[in-house]
Amino acid sequence: MVTLRGFALSGKMHAGKTTAARWLCGRLDPERAVGALLSFKQPLADFAAAIDVRPGTDDYRRVMQALGTALHAELPGWTARSLERRAAELPALARAEAEGIPLIVFVDDLRTREEAEWARRRGLILVRLECPLQVLRKRSPDPDTFDKRVSAWTETALDEWRGWDATVDTSGSLAATRRKLRALVSTYTGAWRWAA
Numbered sequence: 001m002v003t004l005r006g007f008a009l010s011g012k013m014h015a016g017k018t019t020a021a022r023w024l025c026g027r028l029d030p031e032r033a034v035g036a037l038l039s040f041k042q043p044l045a046d047f048a049a050a051i052d053v054r055p056g057t058d059d060y061r062r063v064m065q066a067l068g069t070a071l072h073a074e075l076p077g078w079t080a081r082s083l084e085r086r087a088a089e090l091p092a093l094a095r096a097e098a099e100g101i102p103l104i105v106f107v108d109d110l111r112t113r114e115e116a117e118w119a120r121r122r123g124l125i126l127v128r129l130e131c132p133l134q135v136l137r138k139r140s141p142d143p144d145t146f147d148k149r150v151s152a153w154t155e156t157a158l159d160e161w162r163g164w165d166a167t168v169d170t171s172g173s174l175a176a177t178r179r180k181l182r183a184l185v186s187t188y189t190g191a192w193r194w195a196a
Helices: 017-027 042-050 058-074 078-088 091-099 113-121 133-139 143-150 174-189
Strands: 005-011 034-038 103-110 125-130 166-169
Touching: 005 017, 005 113, 017 034, 017 103, 017 174, 034 078, 034 091, 042 058, 058 078, 078 113, 091 103, 103 113, 113 125, 133 143, 166 174
Parallel strands: 005 103, 005 125, 034 103, 125 166
Antiparallel strands: none
């Protein structure tokens, strides 16, 4: 089993999970740590692409939610098994091992308690990105269907869960959110240096 260090992010749609994970990963000093992104949704996104469903469309969201719902019902534990396999195959892992520097992973989309518990067992720091619904609705490319989409089980499964190591309010400006994220990650990483 691959040793993982890093952060697992959760939050509602448009809270900034993927944006935050990509930004944090790209800010690590490459001489002191190797960053890598992992996503529970990637196998679902690959399937959607294979059937020519474009990201950002209503069809894409419906396919992702329907497939995720079916897989969680029929194949309990599939997300953790998938992520374990993909973590072991990360090109960044080989580089980190070869150079003797830490691999820091950023998981951008915890959706279920099972996923959160997997991340906890693997030693990841669990971070909830919080943002009021009215702000998320404004960020939505389709505000007319936002209320229906945000009430799907994939958006609400962790609403009442209290196992977070930290929460970050993402309702402000991008610059303010980045400052909060950088401070949070620095709290946990200490010696890991950031790129200029």
